[in-house]
Amino acid sequence: MAGPAQTVWYLRERLDERTGRWQVRGIVSPAFGDGTVVERGDLAPEAVPPDRATLWSTSIDHHDRSVLWVTEAAVPGAPALWFVAIPQRDLDPAQHDLVAFASDVLPPGTVVDNITFAAMPVASAEQVAAVRWSPATAVVDQIFVAAEHRRSNLGTKLLYAASAYHQSMGWPGKLHSDGRRTDLGQRFTAGLRHPDRIAPWTDHAHPMDPDRTA
Numbered sequence: 001m002a003g004p005a006q007t008v009w010y011l012r013e014r015l016d017e018r019t020g021r022w023q024v025r026g027i028v029s030p031a032f033g034d035g036t037v038v039e040r041g042d043l044a045p046e047a048v049p050p051d052r053a054t055l056w057s058t059s060i061d062h063h064d065r066s067v068l069w070v071t072e073a074a075v076p077g078a079p080a081l082w083f084v085a086i087p088q089r090d091l092d093p094a095q096h097d098l099v100a101f102a103s104d105v106l107p108p109g110t111v112v113d114n115i116t117f118a119a120m121p122v123a124s125a126e127q128v129a130a131v132r133w134s135p136a137t138a139v140v141d142q143i144f145v146a147a148e149h150r151r152s153n154l155g156t157k158l159l160y161a162a163s164a165y166h167q168s169m170g171w172p173g174k175l176h177s178d179g180r181r182t183d184l185g186q187r188f189t190a191g192l193r194h195p196d197r198i199a200p201w202t203d204h205a206h207p208m209d210p211d212r213t214a
Contacts, residue, residue, distance in 0.1 A: 008055055008174075009036040010167045011043075016060050024167045026055040026160070035174030037167070056160045058168040066111040066168055068161040075160070078153040079128070080108035083161065084117045093134050095141055098162045100129040100154070111165065129158045138166060138173030 009032040013023045027049045032038055040048070056070045068083065079102040088095040098111075105122055106112065112120075128149050132142040140162075145155045163175045 007034045009034065009038060011049065012037060012039045014040065019060055019064050021060060021066060021168045022170055023059055024164070025057045026164060027053050028055050029053050056164045058164050061110065066165065067109040068111060068164045069109050070157050070160045075153040075157040078157040079149070081157065081161065082106040082108060082110045084114060085111050085165065086114045088132065093136055095132050096135050097130055097132045098158070098165055099127050100158050101126055102128045129154055131158050131162045133162060133175060135166070135169070135171045138171065138175050139178050140175055
């Protein structure tokens with residue numbers, strides 16, 4: 001069952017000059033419209049939202065890797081995840097994949113690139129979920145969750161993590177769905193708490209092929 005609809009806006013805490021990525025929080029509150037980007041310096045001190053309003057946040061570790069945190073209250077029961085970020089520049093328009101793993105090989109929330117992943121003692125087949133979207137339009141194209149992890153809030157956690165990654169990169173827009181979805185995707189989006197981001201289902205899509213994501 002879907003919970004109450006949520007309005008989420010994005011608070012940019014600061015820009016990391018070394019990596020060019022934002023440290024940003026997704027804030028659940030009606031203070032700004034859904035998907036609005038606000039910089040910390042534009043807020044009066046009393047208007048800075050408390051930590052309890054945070055849905056997700058991003059940081060950068062000492063290896064210059066992005067770290068994506070999703071609050072436990074938002075996705076109860078979801079496993080800890082780490083991620084591989086893979087640009088799909090050969091697609092038109094260009095897409096980006098975020099592939100999730102639930103092992104303890106890396107600290108939770110850590111994001112690595114595909115070159116780093118290739119040298120790790122982890123097989124692509126160990127992935128538990130993946131999402132693909134357009135950095136230019138913020139449209140989610142495909143989502144995959146392994147059958148044994150469905151109904152565990154893993155898909156919701158993955159989408160929040162992808163939203164966090166999108167905002168940390170400074171890409172435009174808010175992640176949302178157009179009318180193109182798989183049968184499983186349609187059942188999944190029916191339970192999300194952001195109905196205004198989900199266009200009516202108009203076109204059946206092919207399931208995401210996990211063998212091509214990492």
